[in-house]
Amino acid sequence: MSKAPSLVARGLTRRYGGFTALKGVDITLQSGEIRGLIGSNGAGKSTCMDVLTGRGPDLIGEVQLEGVDISKLSERARRRAGLARSFQKTNIFPELTVRQQVALAARRAEFDNTEEVLSELGLMPHADRLAGDISYGDQRRVDLALTLVGRPKVLLLDEPAAGLTLEESLSLARMLRALAEQWKLTVMLVEHDMEVIFSVCDHLTVLHLGEILTEGSPEAVRSNPEVVKAYLGSTFA
Numbered sequence: 270m271s272k273a274p275s276l277v278a279r280g281l282t283r284r285y286g287g288f289t290a291l292k293g294v295d296i297t298l299q300s301g302e303i304r305g306l307i308g309s310n311g312a313g314k315s316t317c318m319d320v321l322t323g324r325g326p327d328l329i330g331e332v333q334l335e336g337v338d339i340s341k342l343s344e345r346a347r348r349r350a351g352l353a354r355s356f357q358k359t360n361i362f363p364e365l366t367v368r369q370q371v372a373l374a375a376r377r378a379e380f381d382n383t384e385e386v387l388s389e390l391g392l393m394p395h396a397d398r399l400a401g402d403i404s405y406g407d408q409r410r411v412d413l414a415l416t417l418v419g420r421p422k423v424l425l426l427d428e429p430a431a432g433l434t435l436e437e438s439l440s441l442a443r444m445l446r447a448l449a450e451q452w453k454l455t456v457m458l459v460e461h462d463m464e465v466i467f468s469v470c471d472h473l474t475v476l477h478l479g480e481i482l483t484e485g486s487p488e489a490v491r492s493n494p495e496v497v498k499a500y501l502g503s504t505f506a
Protein backbone atom coordinates (compact mmCIF):
# COMPACT_ATOMS: atom_id res chain seq x y z
CA MET A 270 0.00 0.00 0.00
CA SER A 271 1.54 3.31 -1.06
CA LYS A 272 1.32 6.21 1.35
CA ALA A 273 -0.03 8.94 -0.95
CA PRO A 274 -3.60 9.82 -0.07
CA SER A 275 -6.23 9.14 -2.73
CA LEU A 276 -8.85 11.29 -1.12
CA VAL A 277 -8.53 14.18 1.29
CA ALA A 278 -11.68 15.84 2.59
CA ARG A 279 -11.90 18.73 5.03
CA GLY A 280 -14.80 20.27 6.87
CA LEU A 281 -17.58 18.15 5.36
CA THR A 282 -20.80 19.67 6.62
CA ARG A 283 -24.48 19.21 5.80
CA ARG A 284 -27.42 21.01 7.35
CA TYR A 285 -31.05 20.13 6.95
CA GLY A 286 -32.83 23.28 8.05
CA GLY A 287 -31.75 23.89 11.62
CA PHE A 288 -30.35 20.38 12.04
CA THR A 289 -26.68 19.70 11.28
CA ALA A 290 -26.32 16.08 10.14
CA LEU A 291 -22.58 16.32 9.46
CA LYS A 292 -20.40 18.65 11.50
CA GLY A 293 -17.13 19.49 9.80
CA VAL A 294 -15.82 15.99 9.22
CA ASP A 295 -12.24 15.46 7.92
CA ILE A 296 -11.39 12.22 6.12
CA THR A 297 -8.16 11.10 4.47
CA LEU A 298 -8.10 7.81 2.57
CA GLN A 299 -4.67 6.39 1.79
CA SER A 300 -4.24 4.97 -1.66
CA GLY A 301 -5.22 1.30 -1.77
CA GLU A 302 -6.79 1.10 1.67
CA ILE A 303 -10.21 -0.30 2.53
CA ARG A 304 -11.70 2.00 5.14
CA GLY A 305 -14.70 1.05 7.20
CA LEU A 306 -17.10 3.87 8.04
CA ILE A 307 -19.20 2.77 10.98
CA GLY A 308 -21.64 4.29 13.43
CA SER A 309 -25.22 4.03 14.65
CA ASN A 310 -28.29 4.67 12.50
CA GLY A 311 -28.43 8.39 11.77
CA ALA A 312 -24.74 8.97 12.60
CA GLY A 313 -24.21 10.64 9.21
CA LYS A 314 -22.54 7.89 7.16
CA SER A 315 -24.73 8.22 4.05
CA THR A 316 -24.70 11.99 4.40
CA CYS A 317 -20.90 11.88 4.43
CA MET A 318 -20.98 9.99 1.11
CA ASP A 319 -23.50 12.52 -0.26
CA VAL A 320 -21.25 15.46 0.60
CA LEU A 321 -18.13 13.75 -0.79
CA THR A 322 -19.86 12.99 -4.08
CA GLY A 323 -21.56 16.36 -4.45
CA ARG A 324 -25.09 15.04 -4.05
CA GLY A 325 -27.70 17.58 -3.05
CA PRO A 326 -27.70 21.31 -2.34
CA ASP A 327 -25.85 23.31 0.32
CA LEU A 328 -22.77 21.12 0.52
CA ILE A 329 -19.90 22.46 2.57
CA GLY A 330 -16.35 21.17 2.58
CA GLU A 331 -13.29 20.62 0.45
CA VAL A 332 -12.60 17.38 -1.42
CA GLN A 333 -9.37 16.46 -3.18
CA LEU A 334 -9.15 13.38 -5.36
CA GLU A 335 -5.55 12.34 -6.03
CA GLY A 336 -4.41 15.89 -5.36
CA VAL A 337 -7.03 17.57 -7.55
CA ASP A 338 -9.66 19.80 -5.94
CA ILE A 339 -13.06 18.48 -7.02
CA SER A 340 -15.09 20.48 -4.48
CA LYS A 341 -16.71 22.67 -7.12
CA LEU A 342 -17.54 19.84 -9.53
CA SER A 343 -21.04 18.42 -10.07
CA GLU A 344 -21.91 14.92 -8.90
CA ARG A 345 -21.54 13.63 -12.45
CA ALA A 346 -18.20 15.35 -13.02
CA ARG A 347 -16.86 13.90 -9.75
CA ARG A 348 -17.91 10.47 -11.00
CA ARG A 349 -16.06 11.03 -14.27
CA ALA A 350 -13.03 12.21 -12.28
CA GLY A 351 -12.95 8.80 -10.58
CA LEU A 352 -15.08 9.05 -7.43
CA ALA A 353 -17.80 6.37 -7.59
CA ARG A 354 -20.51 5.55 -5.11
CA SER A 355 -23.14 2.92 -4.43
CA PHE A 356 -26.38 3.47 -2.55
CA GLN A 357 -27.82 1.91 0.56
CA LYS A 358 -30.89 0.73 -1.34
CA THR A 359 -30.38 -1.16 -4.58
CA ASN A 360 -30.24 1.25 -7.47
CA ILE A 361 -31.04 -1.05 -10.38
CA PHE A 362 -33.74 -0.85 -13.02
CA PRO A 363 -35.56 -4.20 -12.90
CA GLU A 364 -36.79 -3.88 -16.49
CA LEU A 365 -33.29 -3.63 -18.01
CA THR A 366 -30.96 -6.55 -18.55
CA VAL A 367 -27.87 -6.69 -16.38
CA ARG A 368 -25.68 -5.83 -19.37
CA GLN A 369 -27.89 -2.89 -20.46
CA GLN A 370 -27.81 -1.53 -16.98
CA VAL A 371 -24.05 -1.71 -16.62
CA ALA A 372 -23.61 -0.26 -20.14
CA LEU A 373 -25.86 2.66 -19.21
CA ALA A 374 -23.70 3.45 -16.19
CA ALA A 375 -20.61 3.15 -18.41
CA ARG A 376 -22.05 5.75 -20.81
CA ARG A 377 -22.55 8.11 -17.89
CA ALA A 378 -19.01 7.47 -16.71
CA GLU A 379 -17.79 8.06 -20.28
CA PHE A 380 -15.57 4.99 -20.24
CA ASP A 381 -16.90 1.65 -21.38
CA ASN A 382 -15.50 -1.37 -19.59
CA THR A 383 -18.87 -3.12 -19.27
CA GLU A 384 -17.65 -6.55 -20.37
CA GLU A 385 -14.64 -6.43 -18.06
CA VAL A 386 -16.83 -5.51 -15.09
CA LEU A 387 -19.43 -8.20 -15.83
CA SER A 388 -16.72 -10.79 -16.09
CA GLU A 389 -14.81 -9.71 -12.94
CA LEU A 390 -17.98 -9.81 -10.85
CA GLY A 391 -19.08 -13.19 -12.16
CA LEU A 392 -22.16 -11.65 -13.76
CA MET A 393 -21.63 -13.04 -17.28
CA PRO A 394 -24.12 -15.90 -16.76
CA HIS A 395 -26.78 -13.30 -15.90
CA ALA A 396 -25.77 -10.61 -18.41
CA ASP A 397 -28.82 -10.99 -20.65
CA ARG A 398 -31.38 -11.57 -17.90
CA LEU A 399 -33.65 -8.83 -16.63
CA ALA A 400 -32.15 -7.40 -13.46
CA GLY A 401 -35.52 -7.79 -11.74
CA ASP A 402 -35.41 -11.55 -12.35
CA ILE A 403 -32.05 -12.37 -10.78
CA SER A 404 -31.50 -13.19 -7.10
CA TYR A 405 -31.16 -10.41 -4.54
CA GLY A 406 -27.52 -11.38 -3.96
CA ASP A 407 -26.80 -11.03 -7.68
CA GLN A 408 -28.66 -7.70 -7.74
CA ARG A 409 -26.28 -6.42 -5.08
CA ARG A 410 -23.38 -7.50 -7.29
CA VAL A 411 -24.95 -5.45 -10.09
CA ASP A 412 -24.96 -2.46 -7.73
CA LEU A 413 -21.25 -3.01 -7.22
CA ALA A 414 -20.77 -3.40 -10.98
CA LEU A 415 -22.39 0.00 -11.54
CA THR A 416 -19.76 1.62 -9.35
CA LEU A 417 -16.89 -0.14 -11.13
CA VAL A 418 -17.58 1.01 -14.67
CA GLY A 419 -15.16 3.64 -15.82
CA ARG A 420 -12.43 2.16 -13.62
CA PRO A 421 -12.84 4.67 -10.78
CA LYS A 422 -10.05 5.50 -8.34
CA VAL A 423 -12.12 5.68 -5.17
CA LEU A 424 -15.26 3.68 -4.33
CA LEU A 425 -17.69 4.76 -1.65
CA LEU A 426 -19.93 1.80 -0.86
CA ASP A 427 -23.00 2.39 1.29
CA GLU A 428 -23.99 -0.92 2.87
CA PRO A 429 -23.34 -3.02 -0.24
CA ALA A 430 -24.06 -6.17 1.75
CA ALA A 431 -27.37 -4.98 3.26
CA GLY A 432 -29.93 -7.77 3.17
CA LEU A 433 -27.38 -10.49 2.39
CA THR A 434 -26.69 -13.46 4.64
CA LEU A 435 -23.44 -13.37 6.62
CA GLU A 436 -21.93 -15.93 4.26
CA GLU A 437 -22.91 -13.87 1.19
CA SER A 438 -21.62 -10.70 2.85
CA LEU A 439 -18.25 -12.27 3.63
CA SER A 440 -18.03 -13.53 0.05
CA LEU A 441 -18.78 -10.02 -1.24
CA ALA A 442 -16.13 -8.67 1.12
CA ARG A 443 -13.54 -11.13 -0.27
CA MET A 444 -14.44 -10.15 -3.81
CA LEU A 445 -14.07 -6.50 -2.88
CA ARG A 446 -10.65 -7.06 -1.34
CA ALA A 447 -9.44 -8.92 -4.45
CA LEU A 448 -10.81 -6.25 -6.78
CA ALA A 449 -9.31 -3.44 -4.73
CA GLU A 450 -5.89 -5.05 -4.99
CA GLN A 451 -6.17 -5.92 -8.66
CA TRP A 452 -7.60 -2.58 -9.79
CA LYS A 453 -5.68 -0.46 -7.26
CA LEU A 454 -8.86 0.93 -5.80
CA THR A 455 -9.29 2.89 -2.62
CA VAL A 456 -12.52 1.96 -0.85
CA MET A 457 -14.65 3.42 1.90
CA LEU A 458 -17.25 0.94 3.07
CA VAL A 459 -20.30 1.44 5.26
CA GLU A 460 -21.35 -1.80 6.88
CA HIS A 461 -23.13 -2.68 10.10
CA ASP A 462 -21.89 -6.24 10.50
CA MET A 463 -18.68 -6.13 12.50
CA GLU A 464 -17.55 -9.55 11.30
CA VAL A 465 -17.65 -8.25 7.72
CA ILE A 466 -15.92 -5.01 8.74
CA PHE A 467 -13.16 -6.83 10.59
CA SER A 468 -12.68 -9.28 7.71
CA VAL A 469 -12.00 -6.64 5.08
CA CYS A 470 -11.05 -3.22 6.52
CA ASP A 471 -7.53 -1.91 7.13
CA HIS A 472 -8.68 1.06 9.15
CA LEU A 473 -11.94 2.33 10.65
CA THR A 474 -13.59 5.70 11.09
CA VAL A 475 -16.38 5.89 13.65
CA LEU A 476 -19.05 8.54 13.18
CA HIS A 477 -21.35 9.54 16.01
CA LEU A 478 -24.00 12.28 15.81
CA GLY A 479 -22.37 13.82 12.74
CA GLU A 480 -18.84 13.90 14.13
CA ILE A 481 -15.83 11.59 14.11
CA LEU A 482 -15.71 9.78 17.42
CA THR A 483 -12.44 8.04 16.65
CA GLU A 484 -10.30 6.48 13.91
CA GLY A 485 -7.88 3.62 14.07
CA SER A 486 -7.12 -0.02 13.41
CA PRO A 487 -10.04 -2.43 13.75
CA GLU A 488 -8.49 -3.78 16.96
CA ALA A 489 -8.04 -0.33 18.51
CA VAL A 490 -11.58 0.68 17.62
CA ARG A 491 -13.07 -2.53 18.93
CA SER A 492 -11.46 -2.00 22.32
CA ASN A 493 -12.17 1.74 22.57
CA PRO A 494 -14.61 2.16 25.48
CA GLU A 495 -16.25 5.22 23.88
CA VAL A 496 -17.00 3.23 20.73
CA VAL A 497 -18.34 0.34 22.71
CA LYS A 498 -20.59 2.73 24.62
CA ALA A 499 -21.80 4.71 21.59
CA TYR A 500 -22.05 1.99 19.02
CA LEU A 501 -20.89 -1.54 19.56
CA GLY A 502 -22.79 -2.09 22.78
CA SER A 503 -22.14 -5.30 24.64
CA THR A 504 -21.58 -7.44 21.52
CA PHE A 505 -17.90 -6.54 21.30
CA ALA A 506 -17.30 -5.35 24.83
Ligand SMILES: Nc1ncnc2c1ncn2[C@@H]1O[C@H](COP(=O)(O)OP(=O)(O)OP(=O)(O)O)[C@@H](O)[C@H]1O
Pocket residue numbers: 285290308309310311312313314315316317357
Ligand atom coordinates in the same frame (compact mmCIF):
# COMPACT_ATOMS: atom_id res chain seq x y z
N1 LIG B 1 -33.23 14.64 3.62
C1 LIG B 1 -33.11 14.77 4.93
N2 LIG B 1 -33.79 15.71 5.62
C2 LIG B 1 -33.65 15.86 6.94
N3 LIG B 1 -32.82 15.09 7.72
C3 LIG B 1 -32.12 14.15 7.09
C4 LIG B 1 -32.21 13.93 5.68
N4 LIG B 1 -31.38 12.90 5.34
C5 LIG B 1 -30.80 12.51 6.49
N5 LIG B 1 -31.24 13.25 7.53
C6 LIG B 1 -30.82 13.11 8.93
O1 LIG B 1 -29.42 13.25 8.99
C7 LIG B 1 -28.87 12.34 9.95
C8 LIG B 1 -27.84 11.47 9.28
O2 LIG B 1 -28.50 10.60 8.37
P1 LIG B 1 -27.72 9.53 7.52
O3 LIG B 1 -28.70 8.96 6.57
O4 LIG B 1 -26.50 10.15 6.95
O5 LIG B 1 -27.29 8.47 8.63
P2 LIG B 1 -26.58 7.06 8.46
O6 LIG B 1 -25.39 7.06 9.37
O7 LIG B 1 -26.34 6.78 7.02
O8 LIG B 1 -27.69 6.08 9.06
P3 LIG B 1 -28.13 4.59 8.64
O9 LIG B 1 -27.18 3.65 9.32
O10 LIG B 1 -29.52 4.48 9.20
O11 LIG B 1 -28.09 4.50 7.14
C9 LIG B 1 -30.05 11.58 10.54
O12 LIG B 1 -30.41 12.19 11.74
C10 LIG B 1 -31.13 11.73 9.49
O13 LIG B 1 -32.41 11.68 10.06
Ligand SMILES: [Mg+2]
Pocket residue numbers: 314315316357427
Ligand atom coordinates in the same frame (compact mmCIF):
# COMPACT_ATOMS: atom_id res chain seq x y z
MG1 LIG C 1 -27.04 5.37 5.75
